[in-house]
Amino acid sequence: MCGQCFRWVQGEDGSFSGVAYGRFLRVAQMDNTLVFYNTPINDFNEIWVEYFDLNGDYDSMKAQFCSDETLNMATKQVGGIRILKQEPWEAICSFIISQNNNIPRIKGIIDRLCKEFGQPLENEEYTFPTADRIAQCSLEDLAPLRAGFRAKYILDAAQKISSKEVSIDTLWQEDTAVAQKELMKIKGIGPKVADCALLFGFYKLDAFPIDVWIKKVLKTYYPDGFPNDYKQYAGVAQQYLFHYIRTQQLSY
DNA sequence: AGCCAGGGTCTGC
DNA sequence: GCAGACCATGGC
Numbered sequence: 001m002c003g004q005c006f007r008w009v010q011g012e013d014g015s016f017s018g019v020a021y022g023r024f025l026r027v028a029q030m031d032n033t034l035v036f037y038n039t040p041i042n043d044f045n046e047i048w049v050e051y052f053d054l055n056g057d058y059d060s061m062k063a064q065f066c067s068d069e070t071l072n073m074a075t076k077q078v079g080g081i082r083i084l085k086q087e088p089w090e091a092i093c094s095f096i097i098s099q100n101n102n103i104p105r106i107k108g109i110i111d112r113l114c115k116e117f118g119q120p121l122e123n124e125e126y127t128f129p130t131a132d133r134i135a136q137c138s139l140e141d142l143a144p145l146r147a148g149f150r151a152k153y154i155l156d157a158a159q160k161i162s163s164k165e166v167s168i169d170t171l172w173q174e175d176t177a178v179a180q181k182e183l184m185k186i187k188g189i190g191p192k193v194a195d196c197a198l199l200f201g202f203y204k205l206d207a208f209p210i211d212v213w214i215k216k217v218l219k220t221y222y223p224d225g226f227p228n229d230y231k232q233y234a235g236v237a238q239q240y241l242f243h244y245i246r247t248q249q250l251s252y
Numbered sequence: 253a254g255c256c257a258g259g260g261t262c263t264g265c
Numbered sequence: 266g267c268a269g270a271c272c273a274t275g276g277c
Binding site: 003004095096098099100101102103104105106149153187188189190191192193196209210211212213214242246 | 256257258259260261
């Protein structure tokens with residue numbers, strides 16, 4: 001649970017706490033069972049099943065990946081991965097913040113963003129602020145986030161989305177390439193950030209974010225290019241490859 | 253001290 | 266098109 005979302009923290013008992021879709025959740029995995037604490041059944045059915053993509057058929061995707069030597073190793077070593085269905089604006093904003101940044105600091109900036117501009121929930125938790133709320137801010141208002149040069153990008157994203165200059169409501173039904181171009185109208189969003197937002201915030205499983213780690217994977221294992229066979233689920237494959245190459249290095 | 257962090261922009265060929 | 270400086274901040 002690391003790399004595609006930044007708002008979940010693991011407690012001493014191993015369970016994870018976080019906020020999504022305006023709700024606080026504590027969840028734990030015990031062997032093959034997920035335990036949702038204090039969760040109304042409606043929230044589970046209408047939100048968390050979707051959010052954790054519990055109905056997604058990852059077995060059949062993994063079965064397809066077996067035909068590729070590297071992907072086969074990656075799926076075997078990494079184990080279970082799911083593409084979270086995060087809120088579109090939150091994904092866009094989070095991956096703008098992620099650029100040229102490290103995970104602990106990304107979490108810190110997002111934490112301060114929510115505390116400063118989100119709505120309070122229980123347990124000192126806060127919702128992710130809306131684009132409309134951030135669009136009302138000035139650059140100085142965002143200074144306490146200590147987001148550095150990314151602050152102006154956050155502001156531009158909030159303003160363009162709030163004003164519908166960039167319409168994210170209908171983006172999910174566009175082709176990934178079209179949606180990518182649309183998101184790149186925002187300052188600070190290039191191909192990689194756009195693909196991350198599309199994969200994790202719009203459930204575009206064919207989006208294939210290329211960061212420094214994936215570049216290393218492509219260079220090492222796919223010098224002739226990434227096979228076209230997995231195009232439909234390239235983003236899922238990307239997650240396995242990402243975690244595979246990361247666990248081979250000394251990492252966080 | 254200096255390098256790096258799940259990149260992108262801006263400038264100059 | 267493509268390379269290279271530069272961008273804020275914090276951890277190591």
